[in-house]
Amino acid sequence: MKNLFIGLLLLISTSLFAQDSTRVCGTSITKENAKMLNSVVEEKILDPQLTDDLTNALRTIKIPVVVHIVWNDSVQNISDEQINSQMIALNEDFRARNKDIDNVPIKYKNLVADFKIKFVLKGVTRTHTDRREFAHQDGVKSTLEGGIDPWNTKKYLNIWVCDLYEGLLGYAQFPGEDSITDGVVMDYEAFGTGGTAQEPYHMGRVCSHEIGHWLGLYHIWGDDCGWFDTDQKCDGDDMVKDTPLQSCPSRGCPSANIGTCGSQDMWMNFMDYTSDECTWMFTKGQRKRAWAVLMHYRWDIYKLF
Numbered sequence: 098m099k100n101l102f103i104g105l106l107l108l109i110s111t112s113l114f115a116q117d118s119t120r121v122c123g124t125s126i127t128k129e130n131a132k133m134l135n136s137v138v139e140e141k142i143l144d145p146q147l148t149d150d151l152t153n154a155l156r157t158i159k160i161p162v163v164v165h166i167v168w169n170d171s172v173q174n175i176s177d178e179q180i181n182s183q184m185i186a187l188n189e190d191f192r193a194r195n196k197d198i199d200n201v202p203i204k205y206k207n208l209v210a211d212f213k214i215k216f217v218l219k220g221v222t223r224t225h226t227d228r229r230e231f232a233h234q235d236g237v238k239s240t241l242e243g244g245i246d247p248w249n250t251k252k253y254l255n256i257w258v259c260d261l262y263e264g265l266l267g268y269a270q271f272p273g274e275d276s277i278t279d280g281v282v283m284d285y286e287a288f289g290t291g292g293t294a295q296e297p298y299h300m301g302r303v304c305s306h307e308i309g310h311w312l313g314l315y316h317i318w319g320d321d322c323g324w325f326d327t328d329q330k331c332d333g334d335d336m337v338k339d340t341p342l343q344s345c346p347s348r349g350c351p352s353a354n355i356g357t358c359g360s361q362d363m364w365m366n367f368m369d370y371t372s373d374e375c376t377w378m379f380t381k382g383q384r385k386r387a388w389a390v391l392m393h394y395r396w397d398i399y400k401l402f
């Protein structure tokens with residue numbers, strides 16, 4: 098089904114709707130955990146130690162990464178080069194060193210954040226599986242279920258790359274949930290910047306988005322939109338002060354000055370659903386939230402610099 102869908106996409110690639118309707122991020126959070134996460138962040142961002150660390154020019158956080166390739170068809174056994182291309186993309190996006198950062202509208206330029214986070218690839222595992230594809234929140238993270246168990250999730254960001262069903266591009270686990278399944282799962286066609294990566298998700302930005310969730314960031318529109326983007330509301334908030342309210346996810350490459358909640362949408366933010374070529378930035382508010390999350394939930398990683 099997925100291959101057929103992608104084939105159709107190639108045939109009708111000029112249709113924005115067909116291209117962009119495929120984007121699905123499977124990340125979700127329970128109400129209870131969101132409440133806990135938000136209260137932890139609220140407290141931690143006031144911690145003087147966090148402010149000191151953030152303002153220390155020499156302080157960066159090094160996140161050790163392990164990439165687990167779980168493949169059925171040999172095409173899914175992506176190359177080391179493709180894995181490295183994703184690492185390069187992450188280290189550009191999270192440092193505001195991406196070549197397209199200059200495209201950020203003047204209005205938002207002063208909000209652009211260097212996250213001061215460096216991703217360091219520490220290992221790659223390769224596992225052949227009998228499973229043809231994986232669904233959301235299931236076995237790829239477990240050896241017993243046809244995937245592979247994580248490395249110590251307190252010390253590593255685990256990223257599994259496999260064939261996810263239909264339009265699912267990736268999903269992450271928010272902080273505060275089960276450590277056995279902590280990490281990010283990516284579809285092999287939305288990972289890296291070459292090889293099997295498919296337009297419009299061919300620049301590594303889906304992984305930046307999912308790691309944003311792993312760092313405690315919500316979708317920029319605050320997840321208050323109906324399934325078909327018809328239920329447009331401005332109540333939901335991503336709990337970050339410097340990102341404007343937005344009613345629903347953006348698709349494709351929106352026009353510059355679109356605004357759905359009385360201000361210009363920040364559709365160029367990595368936590369929106371915009372195509373890879375039109376997402377360029379995180380904000381300083383998002384950085385503060387992410388650092389607060391690392392400090393509280395991922396101390397073994399936070400202390401590495």
Ligand SMILES: [Zn+2]
Nearest residue numbers: 122124306316
């Ligand atoms: Zn998402």
